[in-house]
Amino acid sequence: MDKSILVNASPLPGMPWEDRPAGGRHEVLWRHSANPVIPRDLTPTSNSIFNSAVVPFKGAYAGVFRCDDTSRRMNIHCGRSVDGINWQIEEKPVSFIKTDSGIPDSEYKYDPRVVFVEDRYYIIWCNGYHGASIGMGYTFDFKEFFQLENPLMPYNRNGVLFPRRIGTNFALLSRPSDSGHTPFGDIFYSESPDLTYWGKHRHVMSPLGSQSLWQSTKIGAGPAPIETTEGWLLLYHGVLNSCNGFVYSFSAALLDLDEPWKVIARARPYLISPQKTYECVGDVPNVTFPCAALVDGDTGRIAIYYGCADTATGLAFGHVGEIVSFVKDNNCL
Amino acid sequence: MDKSILVNASPLPGMPWEDRPAGGRHEVLWRHSANPVIPRDLTPTSNSIFNSAVVPFKGAYAGVFRCDDTSRRMNIHCGRSVDGINWQIEEKPVSFIKTDSGIPDSEYKYDPRVVFVEDRYYIIWCNGYHGASIGMGYTFDFKEFFQLENPLMPYNRNGVLFPRRIGTNFALLSRPSDSGHTPFGDIFYSESPDLTYWGKHRHVMSPLGSQSLWQSTKIGAGPAPIETTEGWLLLYHGVLNSCNGFVYSFSAALLDLDEPWKVIARARPYLISPQKTYECVGDVPNVTFPCAALVDGDTGRIAIYYGCADTATGLAFGHVGEIVSFVKDNNCL
Amino acid sequence: MDKSILVNASPLPGMPWEDRPAGGRHEVLWRHSANPVIPRDLTPTSNSIFNSAVVPFKGAYAGVFRCDDTSRRMNIHCGRSVDGINWQIEEKPVSFIKTDSGIPDSEYKYDPRVVFVEDRYYIIWCNGYHGASIGMGYTFDFKEFFQLENPLMPYNRNGVLFPRRIGTNFALLSRPSDSGHTPFGDIFYSESPDLTYWGKHRHVMSPLGSQSLWQSTKIGAGPAPIETTEGWLLLYHGVLNSCNGFVYSFSAALLDLDEPWKVIARARPYLISPQKTYECVGDVPNVTFPCAALVDGDTGRIAIYYGCADTATGLAFGHVGEIVSFVKDNNCL
Amino acid sequence: MDKSILVNASPLPGMPWEDRPAGGRHEVLWRHSANPVIPRDLTPTSNSIFNSAVVPFKGAYAGVFRCDDTSRRMNIHCGRSVDGINWQIEEKPVSFIKTDSGIPDSEYKYDPRVVFVEDRYYIIWCNGYHGASIGMGYTFDFKEFFQLENPLMPYNRNGVLFPRRIGTNFALLSRPSDSGHTPFGDIFYSESPDLTYWGKHRHVMSPLGSQSLWQSTKIGAGPAPIETTEGWLLLYHGVLNSCNGFVYSFSAALLDLDEPWKVIARARPYLISPQKTYECVGDVPNVTFPCAALVDGDTGRIAIYYGCADTATGLAFGHVGEIVSFVKDNNCL
């Protein structure tokens, strides 16, 4: 049924799906009953584990996790899991082999995404290089990692690669920022023939006004876009600036398959906003921040990993077809 | 006994009063045991229900509620209840009939108050008109609602009508603001012979200093003033600017019956500050914000509805006479 | 010729007009050759004399002047002149007789406008009352001055009365502000039957964007609107926020005669911006700020008094008809 | 064993120690199972009790507590306890006898420390005198309190006296501040021969960068330094500026015994950060702020009192020797 809109989606093994809760309000996405599924203190030195990237890998799961340690140093760590919920995360951060000796060192790394394109897994993260920049690298096996040039100039965050080329070029979403906490932010699109040189930058989406306040201060791409017959399904976060700070919610939009900087539809309501205690209380209160979305090609089910209060990692379930319908039915364009 | 100070107060039917909890510290106001009595998700599309106005109506209760939806659009909705606790709130916002075609449209509505004056129920709210302004309207039956001119210029919030004329004029409290989160705010008083033209603006109260820090950043009127032989009893909120944002508490003052811009007494301590989890955790942490106060003319008991963390609605009980004594005994003037 | 568009304009005696300079660029307005015509130190204690209001009076000229003294106290002073250029300004500020004993005292007064309506000269100024507010008063003879209620709530500046009633009501332009230097500002319109109670507030104009940057931060009414067959001619200032502070230029718009909150046309370019040394250097660099415009009913000539660098007062000449044409030809609506 | 590094430490009577919890991650410090051991409402008028100072006194415990009352007035109160956990705190604030009639009155007092030096107990607090300043006084018996001159100029906070003279002078740590919430802050050292005149100011430590973000915005001394053979053990708090406000964690450093402005070692990770609900939720979310540390000379055990969310007081246990090792093993210098 609704899986029919999926393009090139593979079966997803072993994920311990939960059904939508009976009773209460109908929810397009519902949280895992054991949330946060990845606790803050899973490794010996972690202060927090959140905003992390998971992919199916060889019949099980691999991931790259943002682990701040108890010095509050920000870095990304590799992890493995059989079921996507119980994880072995390495205590040492990912160590990248530079593909060119001129590639600068990173001051810090955070908020990774992982995307399989063609023959390998690309990691994109926020890379400290004279301020927040986009970092990029790849792995074939989650053992050896290779670092590429930063695709874009500082200051930029929330870089996300598309899972296939658009035309003959690689394609990337990002959000230009400033050197601080950044009270603004639009999503842009860029292309590259070779992952080193980037151009053809196109504006995609801006924050909205009083008709959709949860996304009124800034927005940023979440997981890699999901290809459907209806367009690229993009989960993205939005920020509301309350008198007591930023509130991070997330929802979805549909982008044109061939010209992804053109928005087909965009949901006015959020899908998830910080409402559970583990989303409202933590190192940064009131944050739900998705970085990975896994789709089961057999059923159209989707599992979304999202950071909770910048402290732990939650999991939410849904159906791709229902999310697409939600975007169309609540389109604010 | 203490009801004897009430002027023109009617019996209040069916309110499920709770007694002051035994043991612990003596509290002038005590919270309902089932707080928050109105949850955030009472309607199918509500993100939050708070800062709302309730009045006795035809032997039961009617109300106008601030309901932000899951797009975080702010609007006000009508509701009905037999006991003041279990509510049917309409999914559609209140639709106003303009009393004059020139009255501008509202960009948004929030933080309503409802006051019965002479022959009808007036609704006053924060009205989006080139920024935060005071909106005003009325209803006879909570079915048809009529909108009047904005009484005052932007930027203004927390408008509250007195329940009877002062001399021959209607009287209004308000708080001039700025176009943002407003780091200042005094209460002013204005008069009008006809609800359209307003003047004779008088300063009422300013924030205080280190002797009453909970009200040191800004203050604003809460429910409509309650007439007593001792003066108008005004419940009002105050804001403290901590390093982690605004904290909203509330307390009370007594205003002169004939010249209400003259403050007779003003409590230095708060009556309620955010201390319960549902007041400290939510869309805006650390907010208790009263918008309605119902008095039982037979007993002097009072039921105060207040917004909790900009998320849900709480209820607190007390006695008018005790609050008046509290203001006098803790007078900071 | 172009005077034919004037409505109810009287001859203007004795003004020492100067012709448009020959050569150079064609200017719609040209500066007086002896600018600044009113120097900063004309009275024994004045630090600066600027942003001032002049009217024809009994065959000569009267005026109300902003004179900051050498304590930098801001007040308004009465002055008389035969030719509009050589002035006797009183050393003592204007002393107002309160028309009602309840009218609050002023903390300070600045930026006056003077408008003749029906039978008297109204003075409107920025009045210190718990922050910047609009003050209002009148005189018949520039000897005795009477103070009215503040028409509007704080925080507000740049109040300007229309020279006749609109319908049966007095009409006022103003600009709601905040408690500081105010980085925003729209022009609003309000009405009153009696000058005490005000309402029917209407939004008139907002700042513009990159197509007219000189008016991109805030705008405010200048002199009283001038009635023409083409609409009310409103001279107004606009502010650009450069990296080194605010720049105040001015230009003009046409408002509907019967519904003056409706803008018929609005010039994209400025008429005058700070370019002369006495406009660029002074207590506040880069300010040209018009507060009075005198029209000669015989010829359509106009004399505009404007504050220069918040220090002295300049004079510029032009033709009403040419300004109206300029607004229409450069209309940005 | 590890007590052997202690210098001049006395036995600590009656403290109800708890052992390190079995299982889970190895913690250098562990929280008391009944935290927060001192609740916010222990006195009849307290809004909150936190950031407080405790010392062993005559076989039991005495303390000076920050109690904000329900007017949110900030003051310090004396208390007594047999076991260090159950406290009788006086309802009235400490009343100081001025040692010189010229000593200015305090506008408010908060964040006390208590240190025994030579023959008496010194109290050092944040003293309101034209802004936040350091206040200082002493007591012999916790009945009579005497106030000294402010040792330093405003604006300053977090003053902490050393428990003995350095050379022939008294020695003080402090943190120069501004008049607001202060987005910066280094620890400095000063000396005095007589507690009235201070000088020889020396810089001790600055905030760190991305390698220790929890202490990247400002730092301040906590309890009085503890003398060990390895140096002065200084517990201190650090602040991270998140997009939703300040986060207060704490850790430790070692200072040179003879020249305490020289840092021997400084831990990169925090020891405690706000992770428990009572540390994350309260009047100021996400604060753990130590003001007192009691050491048992017989065993080297340490009991640390720390403010929780600016609301209540928590207790944590550890061993001095382990903390010293932790500082050395995680030295970031």
Added chain:
Amino acid sequence: MDKSILVNASPLPGMPWEDRPAGGRHEVLWRHSANPVIPRDLTPTSNSIFNSAVVPFKGAYAGVFRCDDTSRRMNIHCGRSVDGINWQIEEKPVSFIKTDSGIPDSEYKYDPRVVFVEDRYYIIWCNGYHGASIGMGYTFDFKEFFQLENPLMPYNRNGVLFPRRIGTNFALLSRPSDSGHTPFGDIFYSESPDLTYWGKHRHVMSPLGSQSLWQSTKIGAGPAPIETTEGWLLLYHGVLNSCNGFVYSFSAALLDLDEPWKVIARARPYLISPQKTYECVGDVPNVTFPCAALVDGDTGRIAIYYGCADTATGLAFGHVGEIVSFVKDNNCL
């Protein structure tokens, strides 16, 4: 003599050089005696002409000029001159032919540079595209202009192309910015094989501290780098943030010929700071901002065009060899 360090420099015809003034302090650069050589009102609608780019062209001079009009719209205009001082600037802005239909429109254009590379003249400017971005185009004849893709993401300013490829790639300097007046700013280097796709971003220089305050807030490249045997000579501006706003001065650095992100030497003192009235007074006080530098291959003389107070254009003379010596002798690295 000093011309011997020039690489590939051509003779510069017809420039009316002036000698260094005799007497007074020895100046490395000296201003033209008729400064500002290009006045603000050279075209019929210009408010200001500054920050402009000039090149030798067919035995005379061509240029692209920033002309703000009297609406303060920012655009770039083509101009021609025989002697480099007397200019005919077109009243209409440059109209670009898009090289690809997908290239977005510009909201505004300002601060152009012009650089000859291989076979054509490239224009690089600040291009309004969802905020300040780098725009790029080219012309062969200063009649037809062609627009390329924006090379980099917003927010960025001060893009300058190198006059030849570095290795096989084009090379660009730029300064990432924020969406406002940007209180920070480093110079970065990027490369491209095809002018469409850009990468290999490298950090070049940051602002300095108290040893060179004129460049302590932000820095940005000025004219295109000049190739010498000693390295690329880069003229660049620096900004000091005084209590009364930004002050723009300029000086020079030497970059490695093959790896231009490596700085060989950098002058601590400025070469020119705003000291003349036409540099201190204008639309933005205290700005000297170079955008073009023309070198005479026969003599090593250099003519630098620089914006004055964001209002008019000045000209300064010097010798390349002396500037190189100045950088080396005053090297702050």
Added chain:
Amino acid sequence: MDKSILVNASPLPGMPWEDRPAGGRHEVLWRHSANPVIPRDLTPTSNSIFNSAVVPFKGAYAGVFRCDDTSRRMNIHCGRSVDGINWQIEEKPVSFIKTDSGIPDSEYKYDPRVVFVEDRYYIIWCNGYHGASIGMGYTFDFKEFFQLENPLMPYNRNGVLFPRRIGTNFALLSRPSDSGHTPFGDIFYSESPDLTYWGKHRHVMSPLGSQSLWQSTKIGAGPAPIETTEGWLLLYHGVLNSCNGFVYSFSAALLDLDEPWKVIARARPYLISPQKTYECVGDVPNVTFPCAALVDGDTGRIAIYYGCADTATGLAFGHVGEIVSFVKDNNCL
């Protein structure tokens, strides 16, 4: 006559006095006709020379001058003059011999004052030590200079020593600051028996409000106080925060001879505000900042050296007796 109020004033040799200009407004202080008497480029590398300290010395004049060089490094330089107007200023900064090896190095020095006390000349300046601090030293001969401990904690500026002990202690005025441009500032008084240890800090004066706006943001002591029979005559600067930055004016107050933190009288008007081009235009526009005042004991005449626009040094003349009368006649207390 008016010299009779002077205490301990010596004759002042060789000063080329100018009489008060005839005509115009009566001025208490009048500017030297050749102002600015010390130009910005007097030394080979000076960018500016201002905010400088001059004293009579051995029948001629000596001084310590703030010279920013063309790297905008801030330092203080010694100078000599026969007539107080024509100066030989040393190209090298003053080099201090530390009186104790532990005295920290200075990051920078600026805004010196020089005061003769007992047997030597003390220099007090703004000393870079982890932010703006007060530096102190002395000389006997303006050849050898000795540096003392910093008397006070950072952040502080505008330290000025009294010319004799108050009681048995040295006495100092200063202005606590923050780490930036400091939008606040009161004058405080401190004492020391030995110039090393300081205490007895007393608040002297705060900025004023709308009755004296020129001193409404912050104030700071100027030259050393002048002893008169009427009290200490203190010249001090005040700052007004306009929408285009800070404006520095100066005036005078009288302090109690024995308890100088008690203000006897304080002038509401300024004596000098920035009105001349050389005061309004320069590196920081609109600054007049006095650092030295020389009194002729024979006549009571006074010569005040003041910084002009943070660029050059001006000189103004007056009579001490007239200034004292001005303070009393315009007393705002």
